[in-house]
Structures are given as structure tokens and as C-alpha cells.
Amino acid sequence: MYELIVQSHFDAAHFLRDYPGKCANVHGHTWQVELAVGGTQLDSLGILVDFYQLKTQLNKVCDSLDHRMINEQEPFLTQNPTAENLSRYFYESLTAWLKTAYPGNVVRYVRVWESPKASVRYIPEGAEGLIP
Ligand SMILES: Nc1nc2c(c(=O)[nH]1)N=C([C@H](O)[C@H](O)COP(=O)(O)OP(=O)(O)OP(=O)(O)O)CN2
Ligand SMILES: [Zn+2]
Numbered sequence: 637m638y639e640l641i642v643q644s645h646f647d648a649a650h651f652l653r654d655y656p657g658k659c660a661n662v663h664g665h666t667w668q669v670e671l672a673v674g675g676t677q678l679d680s681l682g683i684l685v686d687f688y689q690l691k692t693q694l695n696k697v698c699d700s701l702d703h704r705m706i707n708e709q710e711p712f713l714t715q716n717p718t719a720e721n722l723s724r725y726f727y728e729s730l731t732a733w734l735k736t737a738y739p740g741n742v743v744r745y746v747r748v749w750e751s752p753k754a755s756v757r758y759i760p761e762g763a764e765g766l767i768p
Pocket of ligand 2: 650659663664665750
């Protein structure tokens with residue numbers, strides 16, 4: 637299997653509803669996002685998934701949140717915009733695209749850093765034991 641990894645980032649504001657501390661107040665982060673895609677079948681150029689396409693799609697999702705109040709964007713009108721929920725949101729958005737654009741490949745995980753010292757990886761159910 638090949639694993640391709642690309643990164644992007646966005647700057648945005650959020651607050652955590654019902655959080656018992658300072659994160660209940662509006663504040664901002666630079667979120668770093670890492671996308672890992674896996675598959676086995678290379679095309680005639682020796683490419684699994686074009687890095688350009690991967691970065692374009694990841695940037696699209698980042699741009700939809702960039703310089704916004706995340707709590708005012710779907711699905712975070714009701715879901716708390718935690719790093720956990722953001723990583724799953726990126727996973728679901730990018731999986732929907734990959735299934736159509738590059739069938740046979742999978743999103744292995746999405747990692748979201750809220751700060752250089754704190755990150756979450758969303759790994760789909762069933763793949764937990766396969767990701768080091
Ligand atoms: N498991 C999670 N815990 C927390 C999350 C989260 O998404 N998942 N989010 C927050 C807040 O967003 C908060 O902004 C982070 O707070 P904190 O860890 O205190 O980090 P700081 O950026 O303020 O860093 P300092 O170490 O205080 O400089 C909280 N928890
Ligand atoms: Zn925060």
C-alpha cells in the first residue's frame with residue numbers, strides 16, 4: 637500500500653459550548669490539518685492520487701472555515717467545534733470527494749492540530765489497528 641500525506645491550515649475563531657473554563661470564550665487558533673490517503677493501484681504515470689488534487693480538496697475545506705467563526709458554520713451550529721469534531725468533519729468531507737474522484741483509495745486518517753502541542757487524529761472505525 638502507498639500512503640500519501642498532505643497538509644494545510646486555516647485561521648478561525650471558535651468557542652466551546654458548556655466548556656467549564658476559558659475555552660467557552662471566543663478565541664482563535666491556527667489549525668493545522670493533515671490528510672493521509674492510502675491505496676495500491678498506481679496509474680500509468682506512477683501516481684496514486686495527484687498531490688495537486690489532494691491539496692486542492694483539502695484547501696477547499698480549510699477555506700470554508702478560514703477567517704470565520706466556526707460555531708456559525710454547519711455542522712458546528714449544533715456540534716461543538718472541538719479538534720475531535722473538526723477532524724471527523726474533514727474526514728467525512730474528504731472521503732465523499734475521494735470516493736468519486738479516486739475510487740479504490742481511502743482516507744486513512746485526518747489529523748488536526750489546535751496548537752503545535754495538541755492534536756487529534758480521526759481514524760475510521762475498523763482501521764484503528766492498521767494505523768501506526
Ligand atoms: N480534547 C480536547 N480538549 C480541548 C479542546 C479540544 O478540541 N479537544 N479544545 C480546547 C480549546 O479549544 C482551547 O482553545 C485549548 O485550550 P488549551 O489547551 O488551554 O490551549 P491554549 O491554546 O490556551 O494553550 P496554553 O497551553 O494554555 O498556552 C480545550 N480542550
Ligand atoms: Zn480553542
